[in-house]
């Protein structure tokens with residue numbers, strides 16, 4: 001349970017709020033690069049409660065500016081991309097991608113007004129077909145080269161899920177919640193007569209949590225229930241601080257970013273990567289600069305009656321997160337031992353908010369280019385042998401063993417026999 005004040009502190013994302021200031025220390029994906037085309041080179045965005053316009057200029061560079069003109073507030077979205085910047089449609093003030101006002105066509109030539117204008121502008125970088133923005137104080141940190149966006153020896157897809165009508169923290173707390181998969185995914189799929197939740201429908205014997213350099217890593221021990229997956233002692237699928245999930249599922253690696261639109265809406269971007277397994281570059285024959293394919297299937301969450309379809313993992317998760325309310329009132333919750341990961345994540349958030357308030361650098365902010373060549377995250381770690389790996393079709397070079405990630409900080413809880421851990425039948 002949180003106090004009302006703490007709930008406010010951990011959820012609000014606007015400029016000047018404690019969590020908003022923390023989130024502004026990290027790069028966030030805001031747009032899929034291929035959405036900006038020659039025909040439609042501008043797009044309106046709302047990110048962390050700020051209304052923005054992202055654009056690709058005549059030279060192919062990207063800019064991200066506050067939507068409302070610094071003159072008298074008209075929307076720059078309707079402006080003209082010309083003369084090295086974005087020109088306001090109302091009276092023609094011209095801004096470059098750094099927010100410098102280059103022209104004010106009706107002001108006297110000796111006017112100093114334009115030199116006093118600092119239009120809000122944020123750096124944008126492209127990586128793996130996504131456009132990332134940094135909305136914090138300069139100098140910006142390095143855009144992290146997480147494995148899923150830095151690897152090149154395979155196929156990448158990108159997707160943007162339907163807008164989530166709830167606060168970002170509900171989605172991100174789920175990443176610290178290792179036991180939800182049994183009922184929300186495994187049991188739901190089984191009740192629908194489907195087999196695609198089987199991995200998560202094995203009896204859970206143990207679950208655990210541990211901090212690591214970039215966030216929080218989870219563990220599990222599944223019993224063999226005669227399914228094709230067998231027993232497994234594994235871990236991974238970490239929460240990458242502050243708002244990511246790094247997931248490995250069979251041979252597919254992915255990152256989900258839960259980017260706050262504002263306090264009550266969230267946009268989820270997903271990048272997936274399937275490795276060729278031999279260092280071979282699957283996409284090598286594709287023309288230079290081609291965008292990864294965009295998968296929109298994750299947009300289907302509702303059935304014809306407007307209810308959650310619960311047919312897909314995203315629909316199941318969306319149901320759980322949105323029905324908690326626009327901003328879940330955590331003064332009314334009752335946390336148990338299985339919510340230990342959620343509690344650890346909140347602790348981490350509070351700690352890092354305080355670090356930012358002291359003027360220091362929070363965890364996971366990268367400034368050393370050496371360190372940023374390739375940041376491999378523990379997507380999937382298993383106890384055991386390559387056999388375990390081949391059963392799930394994973395790419396063996398990227399599956400680490402448990403002791404490379406977990407140590408004496410690992411907190412493990414035992415699940416009693418019952419609904420989520422049926423007793424072995426014989």
Ligand code: FES
Nearest residue numbers: 069071072088091
């Ligand atoms: S409102 Fe933009 S130039 Fe006047």
Ligand SMILES: [Fe+2]
Nearest residue numbers: 180181185317
């Ligand atoms: Fe889930």
